[in-house]
Amino acid sequence: MKMQVPDVERRSPSIPGELLASTLFLLARLGLSVKARVLEEFEQQGFSVYQYSVLAILNEGSSDRQSSIADALGFDRGQLVGILDDLEDRGLIERRRDENDRRRHSVSLTPEGKRQLVKLRKVVMSIEDSVLEPLDERARKSLHGALLTVAAHSDPRFAGLT
Amino acid sequence: MKMQVPDVERRSPSIPGELLASTLFLLARLGLSVKARVLEEFEQQGFSVYQYSVLAILNEGSSDRQSSIADALGFDRGQLVGILDDLEDRGLIERRRDENDRRRHSVSLTPEGKRQLVKLRKVVMSIEDSVLEPLDERARKSLHGALLTVAAHSDPRFAGLT
DNA sequence: TATTGTTATACTCTATAACTATA
DNA sequence: TATAGTTATAGAGTATAACAATA
Numbered sequence: 001m002k003m004q005v006p007d008v009e010r011r012s013p014s015i016p017g018e019l020l021a022s023t024l025f026l027l028a029r030l031g032l033s034v035k036a037r038v039l040e041e042f043e044q045q046g047f048s049v050y051q052y053s054v055l056a057i058l059n060e061g062s063s064d065r066q067s068s069i070a071d072a073l074g075f076d077r078g079q080l081v082g083i084l085d086d087l088e089d090r091g092l093i094e095r096r097r098d099e100n101d102r103r104r105h106s107v108s109l110t111p112e113g114k115r116q117l118v119k120l121r122k123v124v125m126s127i128e129d130s131v132l133e134p135l136d137e138r139a140r141k142s143l144h145g146a147l148l149t150v151a152a153h154s155d156p157r158f159a160g161l162t
Numbered sequence: 163m164k165m166q167v168p169d170v171e172r173r174s175p176s177i178p179g180e181l182l183a184s185t186l187f188l189l190a191r192l193g194l195s196v197k198a199r200v201l202e203e204f205e206q207q208g209f210s211v212y213q214y215s216v217l218a219i220l221n222e223g224s225s226d227r228q229s230s231i232a233d234a235l236g237f238d239r240g241q242l243v244g245i246l247d248d249l250e251d252r253g254l255i256e257r258r259r260d261e262n263d264r265r266r267h268s269v270s271l272t273p274e275g276k277r278q279l280v281k282l283r284k285v286v287m288s289i290e291d292s293v294l295e296p297l298d299e300r301a302r303k304s305l306h307g308a309l310l311t312v313a314a315h316s317d318p319r320f321a322g323l324t
Numbered sequence: 325t326a327t328t329g330t331t332a333t334a335c336t337c338t339a340t341a342a343c344t345a346t347a
Numbered sequence: 348t349a350t351a352g353t354t355a356t357a358g359a360g361t362a363t364a365a366c367a368a369t370a
Contacts, residue, residue, distance in 0.1 A: 015234055016234070020310065023305060023309065024289060026306065029193070029313065030193055031193010032193055034186055035193070056178045057178040060180065102346055103351040104346095131316065134314075143305065146305040147305075151188055155195065157175065158182065158191075227328080240364095242329090263370070
């Protein structure tokens with residue numbers, strides 16, 4: 001149980017103005033908390049965000065080699081193996097050997113995988129709504145544009161959208 | 163050496179549009195990359211960002227107990243000990259026993275600590291300039307405001323500034 | 325008994341490097 | 348010899364829990 005303490009000690013500790021004034025600090029902190037939040041929600045659904053990312057990329061890029069999936073998402077290739085193993089066990093993706101180069105695997109979504117992607121998409125959108133709640137539609141668009149610009153500036157993989 | 167491959171395979175892998183369209187994804191990714199970038203630059207200076215955060219908070223809150231520092235910055239208390247140990251060894255901070263409650267330590271900046279804070283502040287600002295380069299002053303202000311609003315919405319510690 | 329700071333332990337990520345099978 | 352995928356190992360980072368001193 002919380003002890004009663006004088007006012008001056010009970011005020012909740014706040015982050016120093018110097019850090020609040022730093023966009024970099026806000027980005028890093030917000031990024032971490034968003035990641036934690038998303039991780040938690042997904043775990044409750046029995047999935048990981050990484051799996052969602054893979055499903056999303058497969059939904060767009062048709063079938064793909066594992067190496068390009070890993071490169072696009074910034075995963076380690078060894079890391080991706082486990083993610084794909086799990087998705088395959090659940091019947092959400094399919095690995096086929098490339099007959100032209102038998103070292104390669106072609107990965108593709110199954111119909112069940114597409115269905116699951118729709119469900120997970122809803123989870124993401126629901127969290128996004130909750131996080132961005134204090135911003136109106138215009139502010140959200142503006143924020144998104146700024147983030148995209150900044151991200152593309154330091155990583156060409158983000159430059160995808162026109 | 164890089165092997166020559168057909169055009170269709172050589173295009174650099176890009177992040178799926180579904181993820182680029184998600185503000186949450188951008189926040190998480192940008193946050194991680196910013197953190198990594200800052201971590202790296204600081205390491206080259208022989209410091210850690212955590213040390214910088216502690217110096218910054220001490221510069222504003224006068225002398226403080228370790229627990230409130232940890233709470234404000236979201237550090238684990240045990241984690242903070244090591245950070246303070248190092249800062250103390252370098253003569254940047256001072257730990258004194260609180261005579262009213264001898265369990266507590268009062269932590270404060272030394273003059274040398276203040277000087278070092280100024281130096282580290284420059285490092286942060288230089289990185290920030292580089293990250294935000296593609297945004298003009300107005301867009302930077304807008305981005306910062308949006309981030310602050312969103313952060314304060316889910317964590318009261320960010321609500322410090324008016 | 326509860327709390328402050330400290331130390332020690334365990335667990336999770338991630339990064340690196342070996343290994344196989346194909347080329 | 349080099350590459351794609353796989354597996355195993357090691358390191359950093361973090362979270363948890365035990366500990367001593369004081370209240």
